[in-house]
Amino acid sequence: MSDEHPNIGDPLEPLEKTTRMARLREITRPFLSTAISDAAPIACRVNGVETPFKDFPDLLPGHTAILACFENYDYVARTTWAAFVHFFENRAPWEDFDVCVFSDVGEWCVAINHNGHACLVGDRNLANPSFNTDVLTRAG
Numbered sequence: 001m002s003d004e005h006p007n008i009g010d011p012l013e014p015l016e017k018t019t020r021m022a023r024l025r026e027i028t029r030p031f032l033s034t035a036i037s038d039a040a041p042i043a044c045r046v047n048g049v050e051t052p053f054k055d056f057p058d059l060l061p062g063h064t065a066i067l068a069c070f071e072n073y074d075y076v077a078r079t080t081w082a083a084f085v086h087f088f089e090n091r092a093p094w095e096d097f098d099v100c101v102f103s104d105v106g107e108w109c110v111a112i113n114h115n116g117h118a119c120l121v122g123d124r125n126l127a128n129p130s131f132n133t134d135v136l137t138r139a140g
Contacts, residue, residue: 005073006075006097008079008084009068011077021069021076024069024100024102027122028045028100028111033045042071042098043098043100043112048120050113050117050118052116053117054116056120057085059120060081062085063082065078065079065080066081066102067079067103068084069100081101097112107123108122108123109121
C-alpha cells in the first residue's frame with residue numbers, strides 16, 4: 001500500500017469520484033444505522049447481517065467490473081471483483097480498511113468494515129447461481 005491510498009485499481013478522476021460517491025450514498029441510505037455518527041465511514045454504518053469476508057469471494061464472477069471506495073483515504077478505484085478479492089485477502093495484518101464495493105449499475109453494495117466483516121445490501125439477485133446466499137441471511 002502506498003502512503004496516500006490503497007494500491008488497487010485505477011483511481012477515478014475527482015468529478016467522477018464525486019458522482020460515484022453520491023451514487024454510493026443513494027444505494028446505502030436505506031441501510032445506514034442512525035445510531036452511528038455520520039462521521040464514520042459508510043462501511044461501518046451499514047445495517048445488515050455481518051458475515052466474514054472469507055465467505056464472499058464467490059459472490060460475483062471474477063471479471064465483474066466494480067468500484068471500490070476507501071472513504072478514510074478519499075480513494076475510489078475502478079477494478080474487477082477478482083482483483084479486489086485478491087487485494088483484500090492479501091492485505092497486511094495491520095491494514096484495516098473500511099471499504100464499500102459497488103457498481104456503476106445496479107442497486108447493491110458490499111460494505112466491508114475494518115474487522116473484515118461484510119454486509120451485502122440492496123439487490124441480491126446479482127449473486128452467482130453457485131453462490132450460497134444462506135451466508136448472507138444466517139443469524140449473526
